[in-house]
Amino acid sequence: MPPPSPPKLKRTLYTGTFVSTPTPSSLEVLEDYAIAVDEEGVLSERVQIDLSEEGSERDLEKWVKKNWDGWEWVDGGMGVGKGKGKGKGRGRWWFPGFVDxxxxxxxxxxxxxxxxxxLLDWLNTYTFPLESSLSSLTKAxxxxxxxxxxxxxxxxxTASYYATKHVASTNLLADICLEKGQRAFIGRVCMDNDLNPDHLRDESPEQAVQDTKATIAHIDSVDPSHALVTPIITPRFVPSCSSSLLSGLGALAKETDLPIQTHLSENTNEIALVRRLFPSHDSYSHVYDTHGLLTPKTVLAHCVHLSPEERTLLKKRGSSVSHCxxxxxxxxxxxxxxxxxxxDGIDVGLGTDVSGGYSASILVAAREAAMVSRTLAAVAPEAPPLSGAGSEVLPEHSTNARDxxxxxxxxxxxLATRGGAKCLGLEGKVGGFEVGMQWDAQLVALDDADGGDGDGPGGVGDEGPVELxxxxxxxxxxxxxxxxxxxxxxxxxxxxxxxxxxxx
Amino acid sequence: MPPPSPPKLKRTLYTGTFVSTPTPSSLEVLEDYAIAVDEEGVLSERVQIDLSEEGSERDLEKWVKKNWDGWEWVDGGMGVGKGKGKGKGRGRWWFPGFVDxxxxxxxxxxxxxxxxxxLLDWLNTYTFPLESSLSSLTKAxxxxxxxxxxxxxxxxxTASYYATKHVASTNLLADICLEKGQRAFIGRVCMDNDLNPDHLRDESPEQAVQDTKATIAHIDSVDPSHALVTPIITPRFVPSCSSSLLSGLGALAKETDLPIQTHLSENTNEIALVRRLFPSHDSYSHVYDTHGLLTPKTVLAHCVHLSPEERTLLKKRGSSVSHCxxxxxxxxxxxxxxxxxxxDGIDVGLGTDVSGGYSASILVAAREAAMVSRTLAAVAPEAPPLSGAGSEVLPEHSTNARDxxxxxxxxxxxLATRGGAKCLGLEGKVGGFEVGMQWDAQLVALDDADGGDGDGPGGVGDEGPVELxxxxxxxxxxxxxxxxxxxxxxxxxxxxxxxxxxxx
Structure with missing residues (x-):
């Protein structure tokens, strides 16, 4: 039985400071703004709040009452009227929700x-045994x-999930996302060759495709328009799949026009294994491509060791990369x-890759993306970019190749917001605060070390990890x-x- | 005026599970133990708790009352008698305090x-302006x-602190550590050459040594036995110091037998600068050595790019490394x-290096030490170890050079506990749970995802970041x-x- 549909929304006005990244190298800060969100959860209006006299909380209340009578109101803590702009509001802002x-x-x-x-011993030691146990619906x-x-x-x-090969528990994951209200892509994991452990191996390529269809049918029944939850075709990765299975899933993707997710070029031993399994193919990427699995709706996790030819192929196909x-x-x-x-002009988003990654937080993934890029600047030699690729991602303050x-x-x-949204076909729908987008947002609050007025204790309580x-x-x-x-x-x-x- | 001495301690019994790392590659877990700590904060006894019948909280209480009558009792949550070992206690343990x-x-x-x-533009852009402002005691x-x-x-x-060149605010840092009860080394930062900004430059080498002595005198007055707070001689780093200043601080270290802290071989531009400033010296390490600053009590931060000769020198001098x-x-x-x-047999501890490092947590430093070592395994070529160095740090499960x-x-x-303690001359005093050591400890508690009994909500509240x-x-x-x-x-x-x- 499908979970009950969520209650009808009330049209709501959100006020405060709205921070987002409209382009890769810009931070847009809209102070003292109001965003109106309609009954469908869509941003219908965005206006600057202009309080004629010096602002105060009371004035804001009047302004809302006067201009947005009958609307629900959620204040994100404006910077006005609270201790001369130094109050609580200065450490609070709305930010687009993260996309994993x-x-x-x-x-x-x-x-x-x-x-x-x-990778390969990690799968056998930690991962496959755990995934096997998720045949239990209780545990799942x-x-x-x-x-x-x-x-x-x-x-x-928004999260793009891998579940397991088990249809019932994969379907349960879809139900849980709907129930808890998370936008999600749900992948029933396909893996049919002899390298997989017995308990996780699909009986046949046909059965794997059949089971994938079962999950698609379930999601179609609980969320027919895929408003919140969408099926995603999920071959685990080349070393787990027969050529027949890859072909079957490629055909299914073509038939359904659904998105695809898989892994690519994560680890050098994995790449060598793919070379042994598919010796006639030019590259790991080429294996996916010849099976119809590189589409503009394909998200490829990792891509740590791609050759220039593979990058060219990805760019050509419009497939995107999940950086983990x-x-x-x-x-x-x-x-x-x-x-x-x-x-190279390839779209990139961020992934936590739980549990190869130890954190379920995209904030941590963003932090580590910065750290990894700094390590690359410190240690790695320079490689030439592909010719003719976009230059708009060049930040202005770059001074040399290392920087x-x-x-x-x-x-x-x-990458954590709009970048990921674009990878998952949600460009223009989530990841920012433009009119017409959906209200997928988080209210961020950093605590003040000293209440913001400079004469507090400067101490630490249980408030939070950041001091302003x-x-x-x-x-x-x-x-x-x-x-x-x-x-x-x-x-x-x-x-x-x-x-x-x-x-x- | 010195801050008031802390109140006399009551002798206290600590019970629960005690986890520590007696050797680099071992984890010692003492379940159902009791540790007695005397009025001086020293571990006087360590015993296993043997409850004759099946344990329960009530039995533990009886055991304590019977065997330790008149002692204060702090229970760290034993694993006994609470839901058959699956209760709260299973996620709680005592761990040695961290050493930064x-x-x-x-x-x-x-x-x-x-x-x-x-490093070098970071100092000029972010660090020097901030440090200058700490001449203000209010801000400090x-x-x-x-x-x-x-x-x-x-x-x-325990923390080994750099303050600034300002004596009054450096002394205030010592007072604050005493007041809040943190074991600390307090360094008045010396920096006298023309490369330093005006407001942070010592007037002369003599003045810098004089000011260092002023902080030593202050600490001697507020904590005469250095029971909690110890002065540490602190030349900022070679690029900030004249040869006279380095010599003066080397002589002061010899005269006082105090520890020394400074930076070494952090960044390739910094190393090139040292080569220009001290062209007749063999290496960056050699500059410190010829000025009497490489002693068994010297802690050298970073050491990212040491040559084999420099490592040999450090080993010979018994100086240690703070890995950040x-x-x-x-x-x-x-x-x-x-x-x-x-x-190579060089002692290593961990440092947060706030604010080159973004986190004040040694737990985060330990995590990132693991991560950096894994990156090294993935990317860096192999270098031979020095001959004749200790092999006891070889973990048993190492299979090849990369691993x-x-x-x-x-x-x-x-590294986060005993390793750091050894660097700072606190070996055998803090970092573990042996009798005779001091009770520098933390109670760690991970929250259960579901109360430990498998039928909880499996959800997330405000409890904590870890689920068991x-x-x-x-x-x-x-x-x-x-x-x-x-x-x-x-x-x-x-x-x-x-x-x-x-x-x-």
């Missing part, structure tokens, strides 16, 4: 446990509920050259959030206008 | 703000109070080859803490038997 383009919900229980493994319910709640608490409003920096470092996969991918590799705070947060001192620019505040913040800073989360997480 | 071997208290306000800079009090409170909340029981992985990655300094240093570079969870936590599922080994729990935990997991912190932080 690659997360294995089925591995959530294992976060933080990976030892010294690399516990793990998936916790995963969805946790990612919502981190501000993830925490995972890549944790299991020693390598350093993904994100600047190079962006220079260019570094991703700025704005770029990392752009009254001297920070907006850029500084956002940087402090990205590097020092955590889920304590995410006070409220909305998806399509619905409140889906609140931190008391 | 390198932190600039004066830069605390700037955590998270560093843009795309590297705010920043230092917040820094000490924050690091205590992260479980840092967050900082090294943040400002693109490079990847410190910690395994190589350990193989050997990886630091295990136990190794990272050993009832299937974890002790090694798994500690790994989850290191990779997913934060200050929310540190419930109580003690230094020398005194409660210095409590999270409600």
């Amino acid at each position: 383009t690659h997360i294995h919900a089925s591995q959530y229980l294992n976060v933080g446990i990976f030892g010294k493994t690399t 319910r516990r793990v998936y509920s916790a995963c969805v709640s946790r990612t919502l608490s981190h501000g993830t409003t 920096p925490v995972s890549n470092t944790s299991i020693s996969s390598g350093l993904c050259p994100v600047r190079q991918l962006l220079d 260019r590799k570094k991703l700025s705070v704005e770029e990392c947060l752009h 001192w009254g001297e920070e620019t907006w850029g500084d505040k956002v940087a402090k959030w990205m590097f020092c913040g955590d889920d304590r800073c995410t006070k409220r989360v909305f998806v399509r206008g619905r409140l889906v997480h609140e931190r008391r | 071997t390198h932190i600039h208290a004066s830069q605390y306000l700037n955590v998270g703000i560093f843009g795309k800079t590297t 009090r705010r920043v230092y109070s917040a820094c000490v409170s924050r690091t205590l909340s992260h479980g840092t029981t 992985p967050v900082s090294n990655t943040s400002i693109s300094s490079g990847l410190c080859p910690v395994r190589q240093l350990l193989d 050997r570079k990886k630091l295990s969870v136990e190794e990272c936590l050993h 599922w009832g299937e974890e080994t002790w090694g798994d729990k500690v790994a989850k803490w290191m990779f997913c935990g934060d200050d929310r997991c540190t419930k109580r912190v003690f230094v020398r038997g005194r409660l210095v932080h409590e999270r409600r």
